[in-house]
Amino acid sequence: xxxxxxxxxxxxxxxxxxxxxxxxxxxxxxxxxxxxxxxxxxxxxxxxxxxxxxxxxxxxxxxxxxxxxxxxxxxxxxxxxxxxxxxxxxxxxxxxxxxxxx
Amino acid sequence: xxxxxxxxxxxxxxxxxxxxxxxxxxxxxxxxxxxxxxxxxxxxxxxxxxxxxxxxxxxxxxxxxxxxxxxxxxxxxxxxxxxxxxxxxxxxxxxxxx
Amino acid sequence: xxxxxxxxxxxxxxxxxxxxxxxxxxxxxxxxxxxxxxxxxxxxxxxxxxxxxxxxxxxxxxxxxxxxxxxxxxxxxxxxxxxxxxxxxxxxxxx
Amino acid sequence: xxxxxxxxxxxxxxxxxxxxxxxxxxxxxxxxxxxxxxxxxxxxxxxxxxxxxxxxxxxxxxxxxxxxxxxxxxxxxxxxxxxxxxxxxxxxxxxxxxxxxxxxxxxxxxxxxxxxxxxxxxxxxxxxxxxxxxxxxxxxxxxxxxxxxxxxxxxxxxxxxxxxxxxxxxxxxxxxxxxxxxxxxxxxxxxxxxxxxxxxxxxxxxxxxxxxxxxxxxxxxxxxxxxxxxxxxxxxxxxxxxxxxxxxxxxxxxxxxxxxxxxxxxxxxxxxxxxxxxxxxxxxxxxxxxxxxxxxxxxxxxxxxxxxxxxxxxxxxxxxxx
Numbered sequence: 001x002x003x004x005x006x007x008x009x010x011x012x013x014x015x016x017x018x019x020x021x022x023x024x025x026x027x028x029x030x031x032x033x034x035x036x037x038x039x040x041x042x043x044x045x046x047x048x049x050x051x052x053x054x055x056x057x058x059x060x061x062x063x064x065x066x067x068x069x070x071x072x073x074x075x076x077x078x079x080x081x082x083x084x085x086x087x088x089x090x091x092x093x094x095x096x097x098x099x100x101x102x
Numbered sequence: 103x104x105x106x107x108x109x110x111x112x113x114x115x116x117x118x119x120x121x122x123x124x125x126x127x128x129x130x131x132x133x134x135x136x137x138x139x140x141x142x143x144x145x146x147x148x149x150x151x152x153x154x155x156x157x158x159x160x161x162x163x164x165x166x167x168x169x170x171x172x173x174x175x176x177x178x179x180x181x182x183x184x185x186x187x188x189x190x191x192x193x194x195x196x197x198x199x200x
Numbered sequence: 201x202x203x204x205x206x207x208x209x210x211x212x213x214x215x216x217x218x219x220x221x222x223x224x225x226x227x228x229x230x231x232x233x234x235x236x237x238x239x240x241x242x243x244x245x246x247x248x249x250x251x252x253x254x255x256x257x258x259x260x261x262x263x264x265x266x267x268x269x270x271x272x273x274x275x276x277x278x279x280x281x282x283x284x285x286x287x288x289x290x291x292x293x294x295x
Numbered sequence: 296x297x298x299x300x301x302x303x304x305x306x307x308x309x310x311x312x313x314x315x316x317x318x319x320x321x322x323x324x325x326x327x328x329x330x331x332x333x334x335x336x337x338x339x340x341x342x343x344x345x346x347x348x349x350x351x352x353x354x355x356x357x358x359x360x361x362x363x364x365x366x367x368x369x370x371x372x373x374x375x376x377x378x379x380x381x382x383x384x385x386x387x388x389x390x391x392x393x394x395x396x397x398x399x400x401x402x403x404x405x406x407x408x409x410x411x412x413x414x415x416x417x418x419x420x421x422x423x424x425x426x427x428x429x430x431x432x433x434x435x436x437x438x439x440x441x442x443x444x445x446x447x448x449x450x451x452x453x454x455x456x457x458x459x460x461x462x463x464x465x466x467x468x469x470x471x472x473x474x475x476x477x478x479x480x481x482x483x484x485x486x487x488x489x490x491x492x493x494x495x496x497x498x499x500x501x502x503x504x505x506x507x508x509x510x511x512x513x514x515x516x517x518x519x520x521x522x523x524x525x526x527x528x529x530x531x532x533x534x535x536x537x538x539x540x541x542x543x544x545x546x547x548x549x550x551x552x553x554x555x556x557x558x559x560x561x562x563x564x565x566x567x568x569x570x571x572x573x574x575x576x577x578x579x580x581x582x583x584x585x586x587x588x589x590x591x592x593x594x595x596x597x598x599x600x601x602x603x604x605x606x607x608x609x610x611x612x613x614x615x616x617x
Contacts, residue, residue, distance in 0.1 A: 010204055013249065017208045020242065024215040027222050027238055033230050040234055044241045051245050055252055055260075067260055068248070071267045074491070075244060078271035081484045082237055085278040086230050088478050095228060106297075107341065109404055110304040114311055116400030120393065121315035129365065130315065133327045136358065137311055140334055143346070151341045155420040161343050162439035166451045168346070169511055169589070172353050172361075173458035176596035179365045180462050183599070186369055206299055213302045216329065220313065229321040236325040240355075243332040250339050258507055259339050262347045265516065266335070268495055269356030271488065272519050272526075273328060275481065276360040279526045281321075281367035 005057050012054030019047030032098035033090050041083040045076055107148040115141035126193040128185070132178045139171045205253045212246050233277045240270040303340065307333055324362045331355040344507040345436045348499070352515035353593075360522050361597060431574025433505040440509070441578045445567045449556070452548045452585055455592045459545060468600035485527040492520035500586040504579065510548075510586035517590030522597050533602050541602075545595060548588025552581055 026039020052072045056065035118141055121134035143164045150160035186192055215238070222235040244263045251259035307330065314326040331354035338347035423435055423443075430438035440448045496516040503509025533541070555577055556567040564570060569577050 006201060009252075010201060013205065013208055013252075016245070017211050020212060020215055020245065024218050024238065027234065028218055033228060033234070036231065036234055040238055044238060048241055048245050051248055055248050058252060059257065064257055064260060067264060070491075071244065071248075071260070071264050074264070074267040074488075075241060075270060077484060077488065078267070078274070079237065079241065081271055081480060082233075082274035082278075084480055085274065085478060086233065089278050090228070090230050095230070106300055106304065107337075110307065112400065112404045113308060116397065116403075117308070117311045117315065119400075120396060121311075123396070124389075124393065125315060127320075129320065129362075129369075130323060133314055133323065133362075136327070137314065137330065140330070140354075144334070144337065144341075147338065147341050147343050147346060150343070153420055155424065156342060157420040158423060158435035159419050159439050159444075161345055161436045162444060163447075164343075164346050165349055165436065165440065165511055166447055168349050168353055169451055170454050172357055172593065173455050173596055175358060176361055176593075176599070177458045177461050179361055180465055180596075180599040183365060183368045184465055192369065206296065209299060210302055213299075213306060216306060216333070217309070220309065220326075220329075223313065223322045223325055224317065226319065226322070229319075232319070232321050232325050236328055239325075239329045239332055243336065246336055247339060250336070254339070254342075256344070258344045259347070261507070262335065262339065262344065262351050264495065265348055265351040265499075265512065266332070266355065268488075268492060268516065269352060269519055271484070272356045272523055273359040273363065275523060275526050276363040279481075281363040281365075 005060065009054040009056075009058035012050050012057065016047040016050030016054065019043050019050065023047065033095060034087060034097050037083045037087055041079050045072075045079050048072060048075055104148050104152045107151075108145060111141050111145035111148060114144065128182050128192050128194065129179075132175055132182070135178075136171060136175060139167060143167060202253055205249050209246055209249050209253070212242050212249070215242050229277075229281075233274060236277075237270070237274060240266065240273070244270070300340070303333065303337060307337070320366060324359070324366065327362065328355055328359045331358065345434075345509070345512075348507055348512040349515065352512045352519065356519045357515055357522070357593060357597070360519070360526075364597070364599075429571050429574070431569065431571070431576075431578050432503075434503060434507065434509070436507065437503050437509050437578070437582075441582060442569060442574060445552075445556075445581075448585075449549070449552050449567070452552060452588065455589065455596075456546060456549055459592050459595045462596055462599055463601040466600050468598055468602065481527045482529060485523050485529065489520055489524065492516055492523070496520065496586075496590070500583060503582055504575065510582045510589055513586040514589030515593060517587070518593035518597065521590070521594040525598070538602070541591070544591045545588060548585035548592075551584040555581055 020043070023040050023043030026043060027036050030036045030039055049072050052068040056068045059065065059068075115138060118134045118138035122131055122138060125131055125134065146160040146164055150157040182192065219235040219238045219242075222238075223232050226232060244266050247259055247263040247266065251257060251263070310326050310330040310333065314323050314330060317323050317326065331350060334354060335347045335350040338344075338350055420435075423439070426443075427433070427435055427438055430442040432438050432442070496513045499508040499516060500510060500513035501508075503513070552567075559568060559570075560566050
């Protein structure tokens with residue numbers, strides 16, 4: 001129940017969820033699409049990575065850990081590709097980046 | 103708990119049916135139809151969960167249903183694109199007829 | 201421990217609720233698809249936590265399929281359905 | 296857990312409401328996809344891993360790609376049109392009808408709450424467990440799909456094939472698809488991901504006999520891989536010979552299924568009644584062909600029409616204007 005690995009895994013999951021919160025806050029509060037991509041892509045994927053790590057620590061089996069690693073890599077690839085595609089296309093379509101107003 | 107999911111299924115069913123009837127845009131009608139089937143599946147799976155032991159037969163039925171739904175949706179979308187090219191409209195409004 | 205994980209799942213679902221605001225506000229379609237990406241990542245995380253809570257490793261596989269297919273929607277969006285400025289109305293980019 | 300259910304249900308209802316009432320069509324489609332994602336969470340909650348897998352692959356992946364590609368074929372102005380045409384959506388008639396349906400729904404809800412709570416539902420889980428050993432597989436859902444109720448699955452594959460026939464009968468589509476690739480990143484990533492897609496698809500297919508998975512999720516992942524290849528601009532020129540080959544692949548699932556049934560009949564068993572010692576292998580054969588076939592059929596449905604391989608110049612494969 002409350003062995004050391006379980007505690008460690010739970011702590012990792014908690015930190016991961018905090019990163020998710022930060023990413024969502026960025027999505028909501030940042031002024032334009034480029035900054036939102038930046039907030040969401042980095043924070044959420046780090047959060048997911050921490051949750052994966054926490055689950056892997058808890059599962060205690062190598063197969064599951066490898067599967068979780070694969071999940072994380074896949075989400076990273078998807079997020080990086082998506083972020084790059086969206087940003088490049090947005091730039092190509094002439095959506096102006098936000099600049100600080102006077 | 104299962105009673106809650108039954109209610110949820112019926113609520114979603116009613117909302118989807120409402121959308122299916124009221125919305126004019128055919129793309130939205132197709133999405134409403136999809137949600138409608140999802141609600142039916144939710145109902146079936148909840149019934150399966152209530153059985154003791156867990157009843158896998160509704161699961162198999164729902165699995166079949168999901169595939170039929172996606173093929174229906176795909177055909178509907180293909181028809182929709184054709185309709186748009188033919189009539190320039192996404193609704194079946196009779197005043198838009200050629 | 202289970203309670204803690206349930207709270208975490210609840211917080212993640214709160215993230216989805218907040219992401220809905222971004223869908224509502226837009227302003228561009230790209231902002232909306234970003235909210236969609238957020239939903240994808242959050243769902244994977246929820247599935248991982250549920251797998252731990254219910255102690256069924258099979259749900260890791262569901263998360264794996266989600267992770268695999270999360271790239272599909274955004275690629276379909278960018279290559280196929282991003283409203284082009286040549287289109288008749290450009291209000292997406294203005295507001 | 297009760298709070299979890301409550302939040303999940305609330306989110307589902309909000310998403311349905313958004314999907315059906317938000318003016319912006321992209322917002323509606325994304326809400327719909329989010330609805331699919333959360334439905335998968337609900338399947339997990341209701342202990343239906345097979346359905347969760349299928350929903351993950353079909354509900355969110357394929358349907359999302361389908362909807363986005365359809366949106367792309369419609370002009371932008373259409374995606375922001377008002378929800379209801381002029382003249383409807385208001386007035387006493389509208390509210391009368393809506394009110395009637397909502398009242399009927401509420402009565403239904405009340406009935407369900409009171410009747411189903413008391414209903415004893417023994418289900419068929421017990422008898423199925425007893426007979427699982429003779430089905431040739433260990434996963435009860437696969438046993439139902441491909442042994443006890445294999446006729447249903449046969450019909451379902453026939454429905455899919457019929458859908459492909461309908462889509463093809465509507466005319467040709469551009470092939471190879473016209474598009475501009477926004478970045479060289481995309482083909483590179485797709486080249487990396489395709490082996491992973493294939494690996495996952497075939498592992499899902501293979502493990503269907505003993506764990507959640509099987510022909511549908513496997514086929515759907517296969518189709519998703521094909522869609523990704525199409526989206527990244529990697530298309531092949533289809534020759535007339537390739538077309539006939541494609542037709543065989545599309546119908547392979549149904550053909551193998553029917554052939555297995557008929558030959559079992561000829562051997563003195565019933566139609567699709569498997570003798571116990573062959574059941575496992577027969578199911579594997581049918582499932583493998585059905586999985587590949589389902590993948591091809593879903594991909595064909597995504598393409599949305601018969602691939603146009605008619606007169607294209609050898610050096611300059613111009614697509615036919617639409």
